[in-house]
Amino acid sequence: MDNAATALTFRAATDADVDVLVALIESAYRGDASRAGWTTEADILDGQRTDPEGVLQVIKSPDSRLLTVERDGRTVACCQLEHRGAHAYFGMFAVSPALQGAGLGKVVIAEAERQAREDWGATEMHMTVISVRGDLIAWYERRGYRRTGEMSPFPYGEERFGVPLRDDLQFELLVKPLV
Structure with a gap:
């Protein structure tokens, strides 16, 4: 892929996208299929990453959107954006494992930051990342996010x-100014 942004369409997810988005998110983080990409959590977590109810909740919430990214009519990436006053929360980020490492993630996160800034006036983007995911945290740091050292517990038992x-x-809170 010469240009990661080639022929991408960004739109807010609808109810009709739930099954495709759950499958995408699961493929990027869980099980053997996720090992095709570098964002897998298969060595630290088993079971599901999300479920249809969780995805639908993001889609239906008035303060959030599930940004869906398509290329040639196929869903290739997604991320959650949630308006939280002066900042926005970024989560549920997934790129198809077969397309990871080619620059698509950089394009998606840049568009998410643009939308949060322009649509909501957000001055910061916040996200939480599992603190043992050093490679992923380093990727976000290269995009301008900084580690805060502020930790929250993992929901063991859920x-x-x-x-x-x-x-x-x-989870560690990462923050990036959007101004």
Whole structure:
């Protein structure tokens, strides 16, 4: 792929997208299929990454959107944007494993930041990343995010978020100014 932005369409997800988006998110993070890309969590979490109810909740929330990215009519990436006052929250980010490493993620996150800034006037983007995901955190740092050291607990015992394969998981808040 010469240009990661070639022929991409960005739109807000609808109810009709739920099954495709769940499959995309699962493929990027869980199971053997996720190992085709570099964002897999298969070594630290088993079980599901999300479910139809969780995706539908983001789609239906008045303060959020699930940005869906298509190329040639096929869903290739997505991310959650949530308006939280002066900042926006970025989550549920997934790029098809076969397309990871080619620059598509950079294009998607840049568009998400643009929309948060222009549509909501957000001055910062916040996200949480599992703190043991050093390679992923480094990727976000190269995009201008900074580690805050602010941690929140992993929801152990809530299998709808996955089945932990280790006992040291927690989330770290990453922040990027959007001005």
